[in-house]
Amino acid sequence: MAEAPACCPVCGTDGMRLIYDSASTSSLSSLCQILPGAKIVRYCEECGHLAGNGVADAEAFYETDYRILLDEEDEDQIYDTSGDRIVTRTDHQMAVLSDKIALDPALTVLDYGCAKAAMARKIAAAYPGIGMHLFDVSHMYEPFWDRFVSKDRQAIHQTPEEWNGRFDLVTSFFAFEHIAEPAAAIAHVAQLLKPGGQFYMIVPDISGNAADFIVVDHVNHFTKTSAERLMADAGFDEIDVDQGCHRGALVVFARKSGSARVESDQTAAKEAILAEAQRLAAFWSGAADRIRTNEAASPPGSKAAIYGSGFYGAFIHSNLENPGSTVCFLDQSPWQQGKTLFGIAIIAPGDLPEDVGTVYAGLNPVIARKVMQTQPWAGRQNLQIVYLEESGQ
Ligand SMILES: [Zn+2]
Numbered sequence: 001m002a003e004a005p006a007c008c009p010v011c012g013t014d015g016m017r018l019i020y021d022s023a024s025t026s027s028l029s030s031l032c033q034i035l036p037g038a039k040i041v042r043y044c045e046e047c048g049h050l051a052g053n054g055v056a057d058a059e060a061f062y063e064t065d066y067r068i069l070l071d072e073e074d075e076d077q078i079y080d081t082s083g084d085r086i087v088t089r090t091d092h093q094m095a096v097l098s099d100k101i102a103l104d105p106a107l108t109v110l111d112y113g114c115a116k117a118a119m120a121r122k123i124a125a126a127y128p129g130i131g132m133h134l135f136d137v138s139h140m141y142e143p144f145w146d147r148f149v150s151k152d153r154q155a156i157h158q159t160p161e162e163w164n165g166r167f168d169l170v171t172s173f174f175a176f177e178h179i180a181e182p183a184a185a186i187a188h189v190a191q192l193l194k195p196g197g198q199f200y201m202i203v204p205d206i207s208g209n210a211a212d213f214i215v216v217d218h219v220n221h222f223t224k225t226s227a228e229r230l231m232a233d234a235g236f237d238e239i240d241v242d243q244g245c246h247r248g249a250l251v252v253f254a255r256k257s258g259s260a261r262v263e264s265d266q267t268a269a270k271e272a273i274l275a276e277a278q279r280l281a282a283f284w285s286g287a288a289d290r291i292r293t294n295e296a297a298s299p300p301g302s303k304a305a306i307y308g309s310g311f312y313g314a315f316i317h318s319n320l321e322n323p324g325s326t327v328c329f330l331d332q333s334p335w336q337q338g339k340t341l342f343g344i345a346i347i348a349p350g351d352l353p354e355d356v357g358t359v360y361a362g363l364n365p366v367i368a369r370k371v372m373q374t375q376p377w378a379g380r381q382n383l384q385i386v387y388l389e390e391s392g393q
Pocket residue numbers: 008009010011012013044045046047048049
């Protein structure tokens with residue numbers, strides 16, 4: 001695991017403050033891979049940024065190991081199921097993007113850090129003829145790109161010089177949290193945009209997305225103040241950081257300009273960020289303790305299931321003293337059912353075996369109780385449900 005940077009990766013200020021140290025021998029990636037070493041988070045007093053220590057040999061990790069949803073073309077992640085249909089993450093991202101940007105087939109667009117380019121493909125399908133270009137730091141996505149973008153509009157590791165000043169719009173969906181030098185990357189984006197060009201970025205927000213705080217490949221935990229600072233320092237204006245339109249994410253809009261930046265007092269905003277970061281540090285330390293305490297109190301030989309085969313479920317499994325007691329993961333996602341996680345079957349929640357004595361709620365704490373209380377087995381005798389935090393917190 002790489003050491004956390006001594007200097008803030010956004011504003012360059014020296015001497016970041018230690019907020020969280022998992023003190024564990026391994027950490028989880030955002031794809032639930034177990035990687036050696038602890039997760040460390042530091043806070044920048046100057047811009048309110050939170051920086052993680054990151055993955056050792058990040059270049060090799062993203063070239064070969066970061067295989068996000070490569071299995072299936074149509075695979076997606078669930079954003080919301082509260083209505084009468086499943087809304088996927090890309091559906092919701094498309095709705096928010098369309099709301100913020102006047103998309104038009106005449107635009108020349110670059111998707112920056114696009115991975116397998118699910119969003120770029122969605123945009124290109126909705127606006128036939130749009131000038132879509134793709135950029136990322138791995139060759140493994142090329143088979144996906146080749147299906148809808150010609151080779152001269154693809155770039156890997158570096159962009160060709162003739163792309164400078166070409167773009168009306170640069171988009172970036174969940175990429176900048178992985179980039180160790182975000183200030184250099186945003187300067188690169190500015191170079192690629194036309195004067196007056198628009199930049200649209202979505203990154204995780206630790207508010208409402210506690211997992212973001214401890215995943216080791218997220219080297220940046222952007223906050224409202226640090227995202228604003230990143231854009232302002234790179235010469236953008238019309239900066240808008242929206243915390244309310246995508247749960248657990250910041251949606252950032254900015255326009256390239258050459259005008260001087262306007263300073264504002266962000267003391268109160270930074271105090272709120274620091275308090276939230278300290279709350280999350282306490283949450284994750286407490287969650288690990290709760291898992292081990294409940295496990296120790298269970299009768300010997302009792303069987304457990306983990307609800308949720310995403311990050312929270314993986315966190316629970318990785319914190320069990322005896323992970324062999326877990327007989328299944330439960331997940332309502334049709335893309336997850338039938339697969340395995342750590343060699344354990346992922347099944348539909350309704351198929352919970354009768355002899356399971358403990359269900360660990362491996363879900364975002366914001367929704368965990370609501371989801372668990374609607375399960376058909378919620379009131380079953382001799383079944384205890386373990387949450388990652390006490391109610392009312
Ligand atoms: Zn900073």
